[in-house]
Amino acid sequence: MAKKLMKGCEAIAEAAIQAGCRYFFGYPITPQNDIPEYMSLRLPQVGGCFLQAESELAAINMVYGAGGAGARVMTSSSSPGISLKQEGISTCAAAEIPCVVVNMMRGGPGLGNIQASQGDYFQAVKGGGHGDYHLIVYAPSSIQEACDMMQKAFDVADQYRTPVMILADGLIGQMMEPVELKTNPDLVLPEKPWAATGYTPGGKKPRSVLNSLYIETEDLDQLLERLFARYAVIEANEQMWETYNTEGAEYILCAYGTVARVCKAAIRILGEQGIKVGLVRPISLWPFPSKAVHDAIVQDSVKEALTVEVSSGQMVEDVRLAVNGERPVQFMGKAGSYIPTAEEIAERILQMRRG
Numbered sequence: 001m002a003k004k005l006m007k008g009c010e011a012i013a014e015a016a017i018q019a020g021c022r023y024f025f026g027y028p029i030t031p032q033n034d035i036p037e038y039m040s041l042r043l044p045q046v047g048g049c050f051l052q053a054e055s056e057l058a059a060i061n062m063v064y065g066a067g068g069a070g071a072r073v074m075t076s077s078s079s080p081g082i083s084l085k086q087e088g089i090s091t092c093a094a095a096e097i098p099c100v101v102v103n104m105m106r107g108g109p110g111l112g113n114i115q116a117s118q119g120d121y122f123q124a125v126k127g128g129g130h131g132d133y134h135l136i137v138y139a140p141s142s143i144q145e146a147c148d149m150m151q152k153a154f155d156v157a158d159q160y161r162t163p164v165m166i167l168a169d170g171l172i173g174q175m176m177e178p179v180e181l182k183t184n185p186d187l188v189l190p191e192k193p194w195a196a197t198g199y200t201p202g203g204k205k206p207r208s209v210l211n212s213l214y215i216e217t218e219d220l221d222q223l224l225e226r227l228f229a230r231y232a233v234i235e236a237n238e239q240m241w242e243t244y245n246t247e248g249a250e251y252i253l254c255a256y257g258t259v260a261r262v263c264k265a266a267i268r269i270l271g272e273q274g275i276k277v278g279l280v281r282p283i284s285l286w287p288f289p290s291k292a293v294h295d296a297i298v299q300d301s302v303k304e305a306l307t308v309e310v311s312s313g314q315m316v317e318d319v320r321l322a323v324n325g326e327r328p329v330q331f332m333g334k335a336g337s338y339i340p341t342a343e344e345i346a347e348r349i350l351q352m353r354r355g
Contacts, residue, residue, distance in 0.1 A: 003178040008143045009034030011179045012102060012166070014042065015147035016074055019154045020187050021100070022048035023073040025062035027055055027081060030114040031170040032104035035076040056081045060088030060101075067097040068210045070195030072154050076102035078170070079120050080111055082128075089163055090129030094212035094223065096194075098157035100150070101135075102166045104173040107337040115337035116170035118257060121314035124167045125286040132224055134231050136164045136238060137285040139256040143177040145283075151182070156238060158190050160230055167285060169310060171258045171339075234287055241289040245271075246278030246296045251349050252305040253279045254293060254319050254329075258339070259308050265342035270349055276301075277349055282315070290322040298326045304352055308345055309333040 006014070013035045016024075024039040036052065043050040053059035059075050066073040077085060082103045092099055105120045107113040124137045136156055140146035146168060153164040196208040214220035242260075245267055246252060253263040260281040267277045280296035282289050297305045297319075305327055307316040312335040320329045332340060332348050 003180050005176055005178050006143065007034060007174065007176050008146065008168075009104070009173040010038045011143050011181065012146050012150060012173070013038040014181055015150035016100065016154070017042055017046060017048070018181060018183055019151040020072045020189050021074050021154065022046065023066040023071050024048070024050050024075065025053050025059040025066070025073070026075045026077065027053050027059050029078045029081040031106055031116075031173050032076050032078045032102065034173065035102065035104075056084035057088065060085040060092070063099045064088060064092050064095065064097055067092065067099040068095065068196050070192040070197055072158075072189065074100040074102065076104065078104045078106045079108050079117070082120065082123065086123075086129035089135070090131055090133060091212045092163045093129075093133035093135065093227070094131065095210045096161040096227075097163065097210065098161050099163050100153045100157055100166065101163060103168070105167065105169050113337055114170070116258065116310065116339065117337050118169055118259065118310040119312075119314070119335065120167065121285065121309070121311065124165055125288065125318075133227060134234075134286055136160070136162060136234060136287075137167050138164070138240070139167050139283060139285050140172060141257050141260045141281065143172060143175070144179045146172055147179050147181060158192070160234055161194070162230070162234075167257075169257050238284060239287050239289040239292065240283035241292045242279075242281040242283060243292070243296050244279040244281070245276070246280060246299075248301045249276045249278035250301060250303055251275075251277045251352065252297045252302055253277060253308060253345070254281070254297070254305055254315070255279065255308040256282050256285065256315065259310055262340065262342050263308055263345060266345035266349070269342055269346040275349070275353070285315070288318050288322070290318070293319055293322040294324070294326075297323050297329070302327060304328045304330060306330045306332055306345075306348060306352065308340060310337065310339055311335060
């Protein structure tokens, strides 16, 4: 299939449709507005439903309803909007509702700005909403990877009956790249006997109950045991990462999303000076690929690691936990929307070499 030049948000929306998504509920906020705009045009063309809700709170609860009825459904927003959806996301996790949430991160805290950021890492991977739960979180570094992840996101959401988040900085949504959108006219969605699709007394289908309220302590404990047994399976089977130029490297960079691409440019600059630097890029932020990060950094040739983020330092905590003190892990980044250049990253490595 020929590649097509597309804006990130529009490509992600089309990829969701090709993955079988037929319902979208959302509310406008920059820099993700192109997703609902595109969905408002395309979903009616494929027999789906687009609805702009009156608020982010309403949108995520509509997702709860459609997902609970067995539909492939998604919503999207940007940082402050995702914050408003957090109670609903927690409720979806508790009720075991499969759905996909896209967060095109912008600068914060508060209303912040409308530029790209990575300041929502903690929110995405440490729960975000209340209670004990996890989201599966994917962090694409290109528009093509984001499109490919949409199919996977819907598949694993259905497989594990859990919300899945695509966590991307605003650059992914606003830049344009050539992408190949995979079409699957013969797509068959999995059966969902648990879904609330109607009940007839005496019928073959048992009554469906989708619930997140457990008054009795024992009942809530049983839910959490079931969820965390499932999370253990997810941790064992769904970790994703990329290593680049790591074998025999003197220093290792660790980054995700767009920043990882800047790191690769820095690696090329340093390589021209005879300095071998590698990159380990977590693709699944939860489950975090701790062993892969550890193995990339804790090798005999590596002196130190440098985590680079468009934040004041969030993923670096998980990197340090993975390394467990076996190598120094430094941090480079700023809050807001400051994106370091390849030259700045290369200079930081040179400073580390000089001690």
